Amino acid sequence: MISLAEAPRTTDALRAFRSTIRAFVQTEFEPHQDRWREQRFPDPDAWTKAGAVGMLLSDVPAEYGGGGGTFVHETVVVEELTRAGVPLHSFIHDNVAHYILAYGSEAQKRNWLPRMARGELVGAIAMSEPTAGSDLQGIRTTARRDGDHYVISGSKMFITNGWHAGLVCLVVKTDPKATGPKAISLIMVETRDLPGYRVGRPLEKVGMHAQDTCELFFDNVRVPASNLLGPAEGRGGFQIMEKMNYERLAIGVAAVATAERAVAVTTKYVKERRAFGNALIDFQNTRFKLAECKTEAHIARVFLNDCVERFIAGQLDTFTAAMAKYWLTDCECRIVDQCLQFHGGYGFMADYPIARMWTDSRVHRIYAGSNEILKEMIASSL
Numbered sequence: 503m504i505s506l507a508e509a510p511r512t513t514d515a516l517r518a519f520r521s522t523i524r525a526f527v528q529t530e531f532e533p534h535q536d537r538w539r540e541q542r543f544p545d546p547d548a549w550t551k552a553g554a555v556g557m558l559l560s561d562v563p564a565e566y567g568g569g570g571g572t573f574v575h576e577t578v579v580v581e582e583l584t585r586a587g588v589p590l591h592s593f594i595h596d597n598v599a600h601y602i603l604a605y606g607s608e609a610q611k612r613n614w615l616p617r618m619a620r621g622e623l624v625g626a627i628a629m630s631e632p633t634a635g636s637d638l639q640g641i642r643t644t645a646r647r648d649g650d651h652y653v654i655s656g657s658k659m660f661i662t663n664g665w666h667a668g669l670v671c672l673v674v675k676t677d678p679k680a681t682g683p684k685a686i687s688l689i690m691v692e693t694r695d696l697p698g699y700r701v702g703r704p705l706e707k708v709g710m711h712a713q714d715t716c717e718l719f720f721d722n723v724r725v726p727a728s729n730l731l732g733p734a735e736g737r738g739g740f741q742i743m744e745k746m747n748y749e750r751l752a753i754g755v756a757a758v759a760t761a762e763r764a765v766a767v768t769t770k771y772v773k774e775r776r777a778f779g780n781a782l783i784d785f786q787n788t789r790f791k792l793a794e795c796k797t798e799a800h801i802a803r804v805f806l807n808d809c810v811e812r813f814i815a816g817q818l819d820t821f822t823a824a825m826a827k828y829w830l831t832d833c834e835c836r837i838v839d840q841c842l843q844f845h846g847g848y849g850f851m852a853d854y855p856i857a858r859m860w861t862d863s864r865v866h867r868i869y870a871g872s873n874e875i876l877k878e879m880i881a882s883s884l
């Protein structure tokens with residue numbers, strides 16, 4: 503099966519990057535997965551170790567501490583984490599860096615990006631609230647200007663990397679009277695020792711147990727007015743629209759890597775497992791269904807590669823990014839579910855890789871814009 507490893511952009515340097523990341527993930531992350539799952543978050547030093555090996559901000563210019571690569575480097579990181587079944591959401595951390603890179607002042611870039619590249623500051627994006635997820639116009643968290651500061655009040659729900667987050671890209675209303683996206687701004691919040699800021703316990707999810715998802719609370723939190731992202735208030739809605747492509751495409755990368763892994767793991771299983779005197783693969787139903795899964799995963803890979811190429815060329819429009827996230831994650835879940843079926847009862851056992859893929863992949867259809875919201879977006883282009 504073609505993977506990005508054989509894609510036209512692949513160079514010796516990229517191959518070397520992949521083998522470094524693969525070896526790192528195998529030795530530093532994989533052995534700790536069960537403990538991470540039990541505690542519901544990665545070890546804090548996972549981030550600094552990832553920074554030291556060059557896994558973070560791989561596609562951010564070197565002058566800001568990044569790896570100086572392209573989104574292909576990001577795909578390598580996401581693929582290698584997925585391949586190993588490690589649900590560390592470094593792509594959200596990296597997406598925060600891209601908000602800063604695109605809209606931040608020079609001082610903001612120099613202040614935050616090098617520390618993010620080293621994993622000293624873990625990034626999170628906080629949009630969703632208890633009463634508003636799909637409908638961001640409904641958020642209630644406000645930032646009121648008070649001299650040289652903003653005073654922030656409200657709470658955020660389901661925030662990935664929330665437990666370790668040192669830098670939150672926070673979606674707030676700066677003008678509660680305004681309607682539409684102009685009411686919304688992005689303010690960067692450095693959380694360490696910040697009075698009024700509190701993180702709830704990692705939420706009990708049905709999957710992605712090794713990755714922290716938390717509620718964040720802001721009680722009259724004061725941050726410097728210079729932490730606003732962009733030249734003026736009211737730009738947040740547009741900034742989110744532009745930068746969501748990055749997150750959606752990264753989820754597409756994880757989806758395709760999961761689908762390919764599911765097919766590989768299942769192919770091995772059905773060759774070994776026997777029933778009625780045959781290996782499972784000897785049944786025509788097994789062969790045909792797995793052939794369909796392999797074909798779909800291949801189509802997904804080709805579509806993804808095309809989107810990655812367009813993204814790197816600065817030509818991936820919002821609608822196509824929405825198509826990629828919606829279609830690739832739907833495809834992933836179809837394949838993983840079918841592959842689980844071939845494992846019989848063992849597929850339902852929590853420590854089997856296919857069961858973890860099944861529970862972990864489900865949220866791909868929900869976050870970063872649910873697939874229904876994305877279909878609405880795509881439909882608006884008809």
Ligand SMILES: Cc1cc2nc3c(=O)[nH]c(=O)nc-3n(C[C@H](O)[C@H](O)[C@H](O)COP(=O)(O)OP(=O)(O)OC[C@H]3O[C@@H](n4cnc5c(N)ncnc54)[C@H](O)[C@@H]3O)c2cc1C
Binds near residue numbers: 637707865
């Ligand atoms: C594990 C996890 C991690 C997450 N990480 C983050 C994070 O890091 N940052 C962050 O900000 N958020 C995060 N989220 C939140 C996520 O983005 C939201 O859950 C998602 O956007 C849906 O919002 P909601 O849960 O409020 O559902 P709702 O908006 O209440 O939607 C419920 C259902 O209604 C459907 N629906 C809503 N409106 C429409 C419509 N107009 N047409 C058709 N159907 C519609 C939705 O598709 C969905 O199926 C995370 C969620 C989870 C579970």
